[in-house]
Amino acid sequence: MARAGRRPGQTETREQILAAARAQFAELGYDGATIRGIAAKASVNPALVHHFFGTKERVFLAALELPLDPAVIVPALVEGPRAQFGERVVRLFLTVWGDPQTRAPFLAMMRTITTNEQAARMLKQFLERQVLARVAAGLGVSPLRVAAAASHMVGLALFRYVVQVEPLASADVEEMVATVAPIIQAYVDETA
Amino acid sequence: MARAGRRPGQTETREQILAAARAQFAELGYDGATIRGIAAKASVNPALVHHFFGTKERVFLAALELPLDPAVIVPALVEGPRAQFGERVVRLFLTVWGDPQTRAPFLAMMRTITTNEQAARMLKQFLERQVLARVAAGLGVSPLRVAAAASHMVGLALFRYVVQVEPLASADVEEMVATVAPIIQAYVDETA
Numbered sequence: 040m041a042r043a044g045r046r047p048g049q050t051e052t053r054e055q056i057l058a059a060a061r062a063q064f065a066e067l068g069y070d071g072a073t074i075r076g077i078a079a080k081a082s083v084n085p086a087l088v089h090h091f092f093g094t095k096e097r098v099f100l101a102a103l104e105l106p107l108d109p110a111v112i113v114p115a116l117v118e119g120p121r122a123q124f125g126e127r128v129v130r131l132f133l134t135v136w137g138d139p140q141t142r143a144p145f146l147a148m149m150r151t152i153t154t155n156e157q158a159a160r161m162l163k164q165f166l167e168r169q170v171l172a173r174v175a176a177g178l179g180v181s182p183l184r185v186a187a188a189a190s191h192m193v194g195l196a197l198f199r200y201v202v203q204v205e206p207l208a209s210a211d212v213e214e215m216v217a218t219v220a221p222i223i224q225a226y227v228d229e230t231a
Numbered sequence: 232m233a234r235a236g237r238r239p240g241q242t243e244t245r246e247q248i249l250a251a252a253r254a255q256f257a258e259l260g261y262d263g264a265t266i267r268g269i270a271a272k273a274s275v276n277p278a279l280v281h282h283f284f285g286t287k288e289r290v291f292l293a294a295l296e297l298p299l300d301p302a303v304i305v306p307a308l309v310e311g312p313r314a315q316f317g318e319r320v321v322r323l324f325l326t327v328w329g330d331p332q333t334r335a336p337f338l339a340m341m342r343t344i345t346t347n348e349q350a351a352r353m354l355k356q357f358l359e360r361q362v363l364a365r366v367a368a369g370l371g372v373s374p375l376r377v378a379a380a381a382s383h384m385v386g387l388a389l390f391r392y393v394v395q396v397e398p399l400a401s402a403d404v405e406e407m408v409a410t411v412a413p414i415i416q417a418y419v420d421e422t423a
Contacts, residue, residue, distance in 0.1 A: 150345045152394055153338075163394045171396070186390060186399045187410055194386020198378060202344055202355045204363070207378040218379055225417055 056081045060102040065157045069164035109169045117177030125224030136196045188226040248273045252294040257349045261356035301361045309369030317416030328388045380418040
């Protein structure tokens with residue numbers, strides 16, 4: 040829906056750019072795609088892509104309809120007391136996955152990455168560079184440990200919200216925090 | 232392929248039973264399906280289902296083509312030194328997922344449960360009753376902690392073998408054991 044005051048045609052241009060972006064990310068991966076290439080594919084000026092989205096990261100988020108903005112999530116996880124990192128991670132995941140509205144795109148993403156190799160490759164590079172590497176650097180923890188911790192949280196979402204394995208599915212938030220937060224914390228504390 | 236000495240027609244009967252089993256498990260879940268019901272749906276005598284498969288659990292494994300036999304896996308995990316539980320879990324998972332041959336059906340299962348609600352429900356009950364409850368009882372650990380640990384291993388498989396997130400994807404087995412085994416062990420040791 041075009042906002043009031045926008046000229047008709049802007050929504051179409053935006054959609055055209057997003058379609059081109061999805062094609063470019065699928066073909067070239069997150070690293071290989073460029074704003075210039077996306078603009079060329081959409082037959083628009085690169086400045087217009089910048090105008091609509093700002094950065095390649097934001098084009099990617101919009102193209103995949105991901106409500107996972109590393110500019111918000113990474114600081115939310117890395118800042119704050121280090122001893123409460125595990126708890127912050129678990130609460131953030133349960134908040135995002137617990138709300139059917141914010142869960143939907145993650146669920147769609149989980150379906151896509153298990154069924155579509157190109158989508159898995161796009162997400163892999165984005166996750167490595169834009170999320171995991173930043174958290175690892177922010178905490179001074181090895182990328183391997185951060186990736187392992189992240190894999191736990193994704194598996195937890197799969198079990199609790201998709202397969203709905205009991206007693207995980209009906210445990211309340213505090214019980215989940217008490218059980219899982221110390222485990223995630225151990226990935227940060229034992230920097231072996 | 233029928234074994235030597237088998238009458239022709241046995242393979243067809245077996246396939247007919249498995250098709251009926253898939254339909255019954257999908258409709259009624261693991262708990263609701265019975266050998267009697269599967270036999271009725273396949274228009275065969277229940278004794279024939281017993282003859283081919285033995286138990287409902289084995290009908291389920293054959294119907295879903297799962298190479299995950301709890302009668303083998305649960306003892307492999309629960310028996311042996313308790314202090315090495317984490318290591319046993321990680322090595323078993325990496326062995327099963329590391330071999331493309333044994334990985335294939337698990338990968339297919341992961342695709343199915345993210346895209347098919349009925350399949351997710353079937354697997355959920357099977358996993359709860361036949362795998363997680365038995366491991367929890369065998370170790371004297373709460374089912375919540377066992378389910379959380381299992382979710383970690385599934386997420387790890389998703390990241391390492393499906394999305395191939397680095398550096399998880401190319402870490403060698405010993406590095407994976409050193410990183411993840413103490414974390415899984417913590418789920419067993421801290422029986423909060």
